[in-house]
Amino acid sequence: MGELQDIYGRGFKTLRVSLLSTCNLGCIYCTMGSEDEIAYDHRPQTPAARFIELIAAVHAHTGLKTIRLTGGEPLLYRELEAVISGIKALGITDIRMTSNAFLLERSAEKLQQAGLRSVNVSLDAMDANTFFAMTRRKQLPRTLQGIEAAIDAGLEVKINSVIMRGKNHDEVLPLLEYAFEHKVPIRFLEVMSMGHLFGKAGQYLFTQQNMLDTIATRYSFTRLPRKPSATANYWQTAQGDVFGIIGNESAPFCQDCNRLRLDAEGNIYGCLSSNNPIALNGSESSGELNEKLQQAMHQKQSLHFVGSELSMMHIGG
Template sequence: MVNLDDKYNRSFKTLRVSLLSTCNLGCIYCTMGSEDEIAHDHRPQTPAANFVKIIAGLHGQLNLKTIRLTGGEPLLYRELETVIKGITALGIADVRMTSNGFLLERMAPKLKAAGLRSVNVSLDAMDAETFFAVTRRKQLQRTLAGIEAAIACGLEVKINSVIMQGQNDKQILPLLNYAFKQNVPIRFLEVMAMGHLFGNSEKHLFTQHQILDVIASRYNFVRLARKTSATANYWQTEQGGIFGIIGNESEPFCQDCNRLRLDAEGNIYGCLSNNNPIPLNGNENNIELTGKLQQAMQQKQNLHFVGSALSMMHIGG
């Protein structure tokens, strides 16, 4: 294992892999919404074998515990089952995915069979009109059907909801009630200063405190102890429902972040707040790879996420 020199004693144990920079939704916190941005990318997708080769090298150095597959939208990646099987064959059993759920209903069972353990599904509204306003796509029911299919086939499921001031902040309680009905945790996310929102996110920010105030109007709850390296703070209601808030502005979690990111072109990043790619090809020797991992560790923020012009569609949430 590589010994990373970091005054906060941070390490890389979770690798987030952006399989492609394409999405079939046009969420307003991710893109400007032009069809060029959200149309299918016609460039060839990176072969699963390339991803597995790079991940194998990183695992050999870092003893990774968790791989999270992201995008763009990972369900659009044609070799998704193959890459999941390749990762588990490396001895990494905890393979997770973040998805918009649009194609999940038909794919969930075979992904579970391939070795996927859990999925976080983005759901930003329970009202069809608000869902369309945020995602620029209709068919809210497709996402709900995907969530329920994933639950039914035995995948661990969490719901992720990005809350934006004046856009979907009235959806907090409906989203919470749906998650409680499905008996799955939900995490509300403060909007992140990424891509087109870099330097322009404050007017959209609906804070952790504001979210808690809304929930307190309906539920009594207590705060749960935060787990090491967790992105979310969690609370439990008197009825037993669990919800979390990823308060990257209100309550940053940089101090023990253990995440490393790999994009679809084979570049690694130590932090979302840094858009300087560090290229890998899977052929690095141990010394070369250690040096690049040291560079990635130096990208981490000391105390607070500051954002980047890097698009979330490129590097994943």
């Protein structure tokens, strides 16, 4: 079992797996925001056995600690329970998922029973009209019901909220209040320069400091120590509630990133900023696999995320 490191001494123990490139929302930071422009992936879904084969090969070589399942929307993947139980059978127990929660109410309990430990739910507004403007979907209650079902099922839940200046920056406090009411951590994300927003995200940037200034109008808070390899900075309010901010632009966290990404075609990436997929077939020799993983490690940025034309629909957040 090897310890992969890049030239900055960073290793990896977390693999993010994009199960498919289809989503049932049309979030404007991921797609162009028009129903006609959403690129649905009509190719057959990659079998669960194939994902397990690739994950097993990487795990045997590196000793993975965490798997995060993403998409597109992973709840649209038909063999989701099989992938989760297969990963658990490999001895990896920290299995997480990122979802929009539209379909989570009906599946939260069985996914928890299969081995899912936690879910990060994308929620960008509490106002129904703003929710529609951000996602091109009107059914905000379905997302909220999914969050509450996940809590009831015993899953660890976090809320992820992408904040865009001029689009939903006035939702910071309502989102915070919802999270505090339900006793779940919330993380606000600066918009990323990805896909159709590559090179254009700056006009929508609502920075970490902008968010803190907004929250300070209602709450007193203190900063918490940053954990190694964490994407978010965290604060705790005087009442004991916790919130985080992922400031990929104004407060980058590349310096100790420990993640690699696997897409549904079996390509591995070292960073969202890279458009150079490295194909895995699952049958590489130890030396060949080590070389490919090392190539992915070298894709990592030295300090700052620079963005990519790669769609978030394809590789996940």
